[in-house]
Amino acid sequence: MRKYVAKFILIMLLIFAFGSMTFAQDEVAVDTWEIHFLNSVTGPIASIGEYMSWSANYAAAKINEEGGIRGKPVEIVIHDTGVQPDKGIEEMSKIVDDVLVVMGPVPEAVIMAAVPLAVRNGLFCMTSSTSYEYTVEYFPWTLSWYPPTEEKLPPVTELWAEENPEMEKVVQFVEKWAAWPGMAGAHTIGLNNKNVKVIDVEVPKDAVEFSSLVVKALAEDPDGFVLTCNPDKAGKIIKELVNRGWEEKDNILVFSSADDTALYTTGGDALNGISIYNYIDPDSENERWLNFKQEYKEDHDGKNPGSLATNYYDSVYMIKEAIEEGKLTGDPAKLAEERIKIRDYCRNVENFKGIQITWSMNEGLPTSKPIFLFEIIDGEKQLIGKSR
Amino acid sequence: MEFFIAQVLNGLSLGSIYVLLVTGFNLMLLVAKIIQFAYPQFVVISMYATWAVLRATNNVILAILVTIVVSIFLNLLSEPIFRRITSIKGTDINATFVASIGLSMVLVEIMSHSLNQGFPISFSDNWVGGSVFRYGIINISRSSIFAWVGGIIVVVAFFYLLYRTMVGRLFRAIAENRHVAKLFGIPIFKTSIMSYLIAGLLGGFIALLLSMLIGTASPWLGESVALKVLAVSIVAGLGNLKGGLFVGLALGVVESVAIGYVAGSWSNVIAFVIMLIVILAKPKGLFGAAVE
Amino acid sequence: MSSTLMYFLGFSMTYILMAWSIYLPYRVKHLHFLAVATMAVTSYMGGILSVNFGWSFLPTLLLSIVIGALISYLISHTIGNAPTFTVVIVGITFVFIIKTAIENTDYLGGTIGLFGIPVLDHPLIILFAFLLVIGYFLYRIDHSRIGRAASVIFTDENLAKSMGIKPKQIGMLFQTISGGIAGSAGVFYAFFVGSLFPDFFTFHLIGTLMTILFIGGYTTMWGVIPAALILRGVPMILPSSIASWRLLIYGVLLVAIIATKPKGLITKKMLWELLKKRSGS
Numbered sequence: 001m002r003k004y005v006a007k008f009i010l011i012m013l014l015i016f017a018f019g020s021m022t023f024a025q026d027e028v029a030v031d032t033w034e035i036h037f038l039n040s041v042t043g044p045i046a047s048i049g050e051y052m053s054w055s056a057n058y059a060a061a062k063i064n065e066e067g068g069i070r071g072k073p074v075e076i077v078i079h080d081t082g083v084q085p086d087k088g089i090e091e092m093s094k095i096v097d098d099v100l101v102v103m104g105p106v107p108e109a110v111i112m113a114a115v116p117l118a119v120r121n122g123l124f125c126m127t128s129s130t131s132y133e134y135t136v137e138y139f140p141w142t143l144s145w146y147p148p149t150e151e152k153l154p155p156v157t158e159l160w161a162e163e164n165p166e167m168e169k170v171v172q173f174v175e176k177w178a179a180w181p182g183m184a185g186a187h188t189i190g191l192n193n194k195n196v197k198v199i200d201v202e203v204p205k206d207a208v209e210f211s212s213l214v215v216k217a218l219a220e221d222p223d224g225f226v227l228t229c230n231p232d233k234a235g236k237i238i239k240e241l242v243n244r245g246w247e248e249k250d251n252i253l254v255f256s257s258a259d260d261t262a263l264y265t266t267g268g269d270a271l272n273g274i275s276i277y278n279y280i281d282p283d284s285e286n287e288r289w290l291n292f293k294q295e296y297k298e299d300h301d302g303k304n305p306g307s308l309a310t311n312y313y314d315s316v317y318m319i320k321e322a323i324e325e326g327k328l329t330g331d332p333a334k335l336a337e338e339r340i341k342i343r344d345y346c347r348n349v350e351n352f353k354g355i356q357i358t359w360s361m362n363e364g365l366p367t368s369k370p371i372f373l374f375e376i377i378d379g380e381k382q383l384i385g386k387s388r
Numbered sequence: 389m390e391f392f393i394a395q396v397l398n399g400l401s402l403g404s405i406y407v408l409l410v411t412g413f414n415l416m417l418l419v420a421k422i423i424q425f426a427y428p429q430f431v432v433i434s435m436y437a438t439w440a441v442l443r444a445t446n447n448v449i450l451a452i453l454v455t456i457v458v459s460i461f462l463n464l465l466s467e468p469i470f471r472r473i474t475s476i477k478g479t480d481i482n483a484t485f486v487a488s489i490g491l492s493m494v495l496v497e498i499m500s501h502s503l504n505q506g507f508p509i510s511f512s513d514n515w516v517g518g519s520v521f522r523y524g525i526i527n528i529s530r531s532s533i534f535a536w537v538g539g540i541i542v543v544v545a546f547f548y549l550l551y552r553t554m555v556g557r558l559f560r561a562i563a564e565n566r567h568v569a570k571l572f573g574i575p576i577f578k579t580s581i582m583s584y585l586i587a588g589l590l591g592g593f594i595a596l597l598l599s600m601l602i603g604t605a606s607p608w609l610g611e612s613v614a615l616k617v618l619a620v621s622i623v624a625g626l627g628n629l630k631g632g633l634f635v636g637l638a639l640g641v642v643e644s645v646a647i648g649y650v651a652g653s654w655s656n657v658i659a660f661v662i663m664l665i666v667i668l669a670k671p672k673g674l675f676g677a678a679v680e
Numbered sequence: 681m682s683s684t685l686m687y688f689l690g691f692s693m694t695y696i697l698m699a700w701s702i703y704l705p706y707r708v709k710h711l712h713f714l715a716v717a718t719m720a721v722t723s724y725m726g727g728i729l730s731v732n733f734g735w736s737f738l739p740t741l742l743l744s745i746v747i748g749a750l751i752s753y754l755i756s757h758t759i760g761n762a763p764t765f766t767v768v769i770v771g772i773t774f775v776f777i778i779k780t781a782i783e784n785t786d787y788l789g790g791t792i793g794l795f796g797i798p799v800l801d802h803p804l805i806i807l808f809a810f811l812l813v814i815g816y817f818l819y820r821i822d823h824s825r826i827g828r829a830a831s832v833i834f835t836d837e838n839l840a841k842s843m844g845i846k847p848k849q850i851g852m853l854f855q856t857i858s859g860g861i862a863g864s865a866g867v868f869y870a871f872f873v874g875s876l877f878p879d880f881f882t883f884h885l886i887g888t889l890m891t892i893l894f895i896g897g898y899t900t901m902w903g904v905i906p907a908a909l910i911l912r913g914v915p916m917i918l919p920s921s922i923a924s925w926r927l928l929i930y931g932v933l934l935v936a937i938i939a940t941k942p943k944g945l946i947t948k949k950m951l952w953e954l955l956k957k958r959s960g961s
Contacts, residue, residue, distance in 0.1 A: 042924045043500075046506045050506070080924035084879070085873065085880065090916055094916065096683050108793075109792060109875075109879070112792070112793055117683070181790070181791075204653045204655060206612045206656065211398040211644075212399070219391050236602075265508065266510040267510075268512065423765065469935060469939055478943075485764075490933075492931070495931075497931065501925065611883060615776070618765070622766055654784060656780065657777050657780045657781075660773050677763070
């Protein structure tokens with residue numbers, strides 16, 4: 001009997017010891033979850049960088065209110081790359097040996113420069129604001145929030161062309177910067193599908209005055225315009241068009257990357273009635289979104305969130321899910337293995353509840369995400385339709 | 389033809405602004421003996437002042453006054469720095485150029501980090517003004533008329549000041565030969581301060597005209613303009629006031645016409661290539677340098 | 681070695697090389713920003729040669745030195761003894777033109793940039809060895825008859841002429857060497873960073889190099905070394921929120937130095953006295 005008891009106790013002890021060992025293995029090894037974000041908060045896209053940082057921080061604050069990630073608070077650490085590739089490499093080099101996951105970099109040029117360093121060191125980059133074309137080269141160490149540009153954008157311009165069937169010829173203002181020429185090409189495909197001729201007029205990157213450019217565009221005698229250029233330039237060009245007597249406002253389409261505060265400050269009243277497309281629906285009734293929008297407006301002078309405002313909010317939540325589902329610990333000894341767990345989770349997440357829509361990813365690509373087309377009325381976007 | 393005329397008219401408005409900027413730049417060069425690379429940055433900051441006052445009060449007169457005061461204040465504020473640099477033994481005009489580049493970097497960073505959260509600013513439609521005359525694609529806006537008329541008035545007033553008044557005579561004496569001027573008892577310091585004051589006044593006017601003409605400003609506006617101003621000044625001949633008038637106007641027209649006929653970003657290059665060829669052929673400028 | 685340290689040293693050494701290419705022609709008062717345009721040309725050339733034609737590092741480096749020197753040599757025929765600001769504006773204009781040309785050439789990656797250049801396996805050792813060679817070369821020039829002649833030109837060109845010195849010849853020589861150094865710097869940058877971006881070779885880089893040269897001191901070749909280490913290095917240690925004010929800090933330092941120690945922190949005189957003290961004690 002005593003022998004049995006002793007055996008039993010021994011077995012129990014062993015089970016307990018083993019159990020607590022595995023339990024200890026799963027225990028969180030960090031006091032704070034640091035999520036590093038390679039963003040561009042100075043330089044030419046500083047205004048976009050600002051609101052992307054804002055939304056990442058907002059998500060972190062919400063998560064902390066709800067009890068953090070596995071009981072520990074989360075903190076966003078912003079690294080400014082100022083759109084400079086070498087600064088991107090420099091910032092990446094500071095974290096590449098130690099961190100679990102990185103958000104960004106932003107935008108394309110910094111990705112192409114800094115991500116190879118992350119790939120060499122087995123660090124996953126949540127490139128959540130960039131077109132497919134510029135991240136696919138580094139799969140599986142990156143992902144894309146969007147399907148390939150030439151698949152996703154033509155339906156939007158087709159929709160716009162259907163809304164304005166009188167258009168036969170449009171002028172597209174294209175600024176040769178980052179992914180924009182590629183997006184311009186995709187706009188053209190959609191319009192050509194609807195038998196609308198497209199003439200590209202290039203917008204100089206350092207242009208400050210737009211009357212000459214607008215005269216050139218008007219001389220083509222077009223029925224409409226597409227603006228594929230930086231937000232304040234788009235605002236100025238529309239203003240100049242209106243000053244020169246352009247009246248058919250819904251025949252002006254602004255692309256998503258120009259849907260930013262700067263468009264509204266420079267465009268002002270001239271924007272009234274123009275079309276614009278975007279990845280978020282400002283009229284979504286989702287409660288999380290309504291709160292987000294309200295706090296965003298409070299911090300941004302009453303302006304609505306820009307096109308990319310939700311990307312890093314969703315990214316932070318996706319990382320949270322990955323850590324919770326995979327029971328990650330943040331233990332430096334398991335860094336390599338946990339980095340891969342985050343990577344594999346995010347690249348194949350199923351039914352992820354984003355702030356606006358629920359979607360799934362397949363090997364780093366989203367399987368269902370709509371694009372919305374709006375008309376701007378008194379500075380607010382009114383939904384016209386959406387494309388999938 | 390209509391197209392060409394429209395572009396030339398656009399170019400003349402832009403050219404008027406270049407002319408004024410180069411004139412202010414040359415004045416500092418001739419009298420204060422500095423290369424004030426940050427001068428266009430002062431103009432841009434003054435535009436921010438116009439914008440802030442208009443937004444807060446919507447009072448046009450106040451906006452004009454504040455703009456001019458801010459511009460004069462900024463220019464006067466830089467005076468002790470440049471005086472200190474030029475007074476150090478063994479330094480030359482290059483030091484003022486380097487310092488003004490430093491100043492320019494500081495101003496751009498302040499604007500891009502702190503003013504309006506780094507967003508570009510935009511002037512309201514009643515400030516910019518609408519169209520006064522339209523014929524096909526030719527459009528004459530109120531702001532272009534202001535730019536032309538304002539440009540002519542300011543240039544005429546400036547040359548009157550320079551060639552018909554006592555201050556102008558002092559300016560020219562210093563520009564001609566600083567040491568001899570000193571020997572003849574010309575108050576160098578006072579006259580130099582005067583040149584900062586006038587450059588500031590001029591800068592205020594430029595800020596007003598520019599804000600009407602392009603309707604917006606951003607932290608990076610000054611940088612590209614500053615390069616062009618320096619280039620115009622050198623193509624004309626450093627410190628050559630009359631040359632600056634011609635070359636400044638020509639640059640505006642060439643840029644506008646080029647945009648009409650050449651694809652976007654190449655259009656700016658055309659102006660630069662022409663200027664480069666002129667400089668390489670005539671390193672001392674088309675009209676001869678007034679300053680070595 | 682940690683990644684941070686490696687990139688700190690690598691970037692600092694590349695910037696020292698770049699700053700030296702600005703330093704030498706400034707010995708005769710030429711702010712030779714054509715060097716920055718040259719860096720853009722040779723870095724892209726190096727990138728294309730290695731990515732599309734499989735060239736290895738060494739021949740690319742040698743070719744870039746030759747090309748860089750050649751560009752500067754050709755242009756120096758007209759600006760070899762031009763006034764400072766003519767040299768400045770010729771350089772800046774070239775930078776602008778080259779940048780626009782790159783942006784509009786899809787073959788070079790346009791505005792997106794050129795990527796996938798194979799990075800060096802041991803960049804620090806190669807860079808360091810190369811710096812030693814260039815440093816020795818500059819030291820010999822500075823301490824030769826030509827170097828002394830340059831000093832006279834810097835102080836008084838007319839005096840120099842009356843002494844039988846030919847300013848144009850020396851100007852052309854220095855500009856040509858500057859072009860060669862700049863050419864090599866471009867290739868080192870390309871093979872260290874692995875990617876190129878047209879916006880890098882602009883006013884921003886000009887401003888940074890000027891800051892390094894004038895804060896370190898332009899009267900001796902040693903000044904840019906601590907300046908590059910500190911100005912490039914310190915922002916790497918600072919938290920990002922402060923580091924993003926880097927250009928403002930550069931600007932303030934630049935104005936402060938010019939207004940107080942216009943010859944920079946490290947001057948020839950200072951080194952001379954240091955040397956004297958050591959030999960005296």
